[in-house]
Amino acid sequence: TLQNGKSRTPMSDLFAEAQALPTAEPPRQEDVDEEERYFIDVINAFRSYLYDSLRLIGEWECNYADVPAQLQKFIPNASNKIERLKQAAIANAKFLTQVVIPHLPPDMRLETKFIPNTSDSNQEKMRSTIRQFVREWSEEGAEERETSFGPILHEVCENLPIEDPSDAPRVLVPGAGLGRLAFEFARKGYRAQGNEFTYFMLLGSNHILNRVTGSEPITIYPFIHSQCNASAFDDIVRPITIPDVHMAGTPQHWDMSMVAGEFINVYSDMPEQFDCIATCFFLDTAHNVIEYIHVINRILKPGGIWVNLGPLLYHYADMPGEHSIELSYDEIRTIITQCGFALERDERVQTRYTDNPRSMLHFTYDCAFFTARKQETIPFSPAMLRSHCARTCCAQAHDQQSEPSRCGGEEKSCSGQCASCPCAQGGCARQEE
Numbered sequence: 001t002l003q004n005g006k007s008r009t010p011m012s013d014l015f016a017e018a019q020a021l022p023t024a025e026p027p028r029q030e031d032v033d034e035e036e037r038y039f040i041d042v043i044n045a046f047r048s049y050l051y052d053s054l055r056l057i058g059e060w061e062c063n064y065a066d067v068p069a070q071l072q073k074f075i076p077n078a079s080n081k082i083e084r085l086k087q088a089a090i091a092n093a094k095f096l097t098q099v100v101i102p103h104l105p106p107d108m109r110l111e112t113k114f115i116p117n118t119s120d121s122n123q124e125k126m127r128s129t130i131r132q133f134v135r136e137w138s139e140e141g142a143e144e145r146e147t148s149f150g151p152i153l154h155e156v157c158e159n160l161p162i163e164d165p166s167d168a169p170r171v172l173v174p175g176a177g178l179g180r181l182a183f184e185f186a187r188k189g190y191r192a193q194g195n196e197f198t199y200f201m202l203l204g205s206n207h208i209l210n211r212v213t214g215s216e217p218i219t220i221y222p223f224i225h226s227q228c229n230a231s232a233f234d235d236i237v238r239p240i241t242i243p244d245v246h247m248a249g250t251p252q253h254w255d256m257s258m259v260a261g262e263f264i265n266v267y268s269d270m271p272e273q274f275d276c277i278a279t280c281f282f283l284d285t286a287h288n289v290i291e292y293i294h295v296i297n298r299i300l301k302p303g304g305i306w307v308n309l310g311p312l313l314y315h316y317a318d319m320p321g322e323h324s325i326e327l328s329y330d331e332i333r334t335i336i337t338q339c340g341f342a343l344e345r346d347e348r349v350q351t352r353y354t355d356n357p358r359s360m361l362h363f364t365y366d367c368a369f370f371t372a373r374k375q376e377t378i379p380f381s382p383a384m385l386r387s388h389c390a391r392t393c394c395a396q397a398h399d400q401q402s403e404p405s406r407c408g409g410e411e412k413s414c415s416g417q418c419a420s421c422p423c424a425q426g427g428c429a430r431q432e433e
Contacts, residue, residue, distance in 0.1 A: 041122060042199040045200075046096050047110060048123075052118060081233055126200065129204055132204070136177060138244055148367075151349055159344075172267075175196065187254070212243060212247050220239070235356075268380075269382070272298075276306070277306045308371075333370075341373065345370055348369060351367055
């Protein structure tokens with residue numbers, strides 16, 4: 001657990017801590033090995049960011065150079081543009097170095113004459129993580145947060161007010177990303193816990209919540225990785241400052257934590273622990289959303305509320321070798337009422353995700369926004385749940401049909417080889433529940 005302002009747990013120890021949480025069956029050694037290998041892959045994605053970015057910029061530079069001489073006069077300041085992109089990439093790399101340094105394994109050096117080989121999907125997840133900092137921790141992301149986090153925060157405050165600050169309601173935020181929604185609940189006085197299992201997000205949230213004081217703002221350049229749909233070149237290289245709040249000034253009595261691990265694996269054996277579950281862009285990360293609904297029912301206290309906002313662009317849809325149940329919202333709504341909940345609000349909210357406000361291209365999600373109150377506890381057994389990936393990425397595949405990805409990447413399959421599922425190509429270690 002990462003405790004804001006209270007304790008600082010090395011991220012390299014998080015997997016061991018997650019494995020110590022109660023599960024129906026202990027993890028197999030091959031799953032542990034796969035998880036550790038995936039962690040190294042993520043570390044290497046941070047380490048190789050500058051090389052990967054400069055290689056991309058180098059390709060653009062070559063393209064400019066290939067333009068016939070008589071046409072180059074129509075491309076003003078091409079060399080200056082390339083230099084500005086390189087300097088922006090260097091600034092990003094310096095920030096990412098600070099994020100990853102505390103979590104390097106003892107036998108790994110940050111500087112090496114050999115550049116780690118990073119997959120295309122991990123490169124894209126690294127870039128998406130940078131954009132996620134804009135969404136969650138910058139002034140530029142405030143409007144997007146207001147349309148996605150805002151309705152959830154308002155609904156919880158209306159339905160679950162804090163009557164006794166010394167015994168405030170417990171709120172769980174699964175798929176917490178970089179931790180901003182959980183942070184906002186803690187700032188309002190709730191006992192907040194974020195849950196995340198993507199290492200890109202966990203490393204980032206640890207840096208923001210535990211290591212950044214706010215006295216020296218951090219400047220990043222999140223939009224330099226694509227020159228498409230730009231109104232002006234200055235929009236591509238514009239700096240973004242994070243965080244937009246001073247973490248050093250947060251009160252010591254805040255109760256906020258981040259827990260690493262896959263939602264079902266971590267929480268399925270924790271009955272009636274939370275007064276509220278707040279899910280934002282989370283339901284469609286499931287292999288089978290019915291399992292999420294069952295676990296949410298199990299971990300909510302009687303009378304507790306579940307507030308959700310998000311679309312249904314299922315992450316594992318059409319992914320070879322991956323189990324995916326893709327239900328319509330009408331079907332999900334029926335299942336929710338069959339699983340011990342009463343819907344108290346059910347409407348639509350339009351919002352965006354890691355959007356570039358100055359881009360010529362925008363995607364708007366017409367999100368399901370509902371509040372469901374737990375009326376009864378339904379029968380539950382771990383045997384109801386299928387095997388789950390211990391290393392599936394919450395940031396998967398939200399770029400289908402050219403849409404932007406969520407949370408940290410656009411890969412179509414998980415990292416590593418699946419020891420127990422030969423049909424999964426490029427799959428991940430699976431952990432039996």
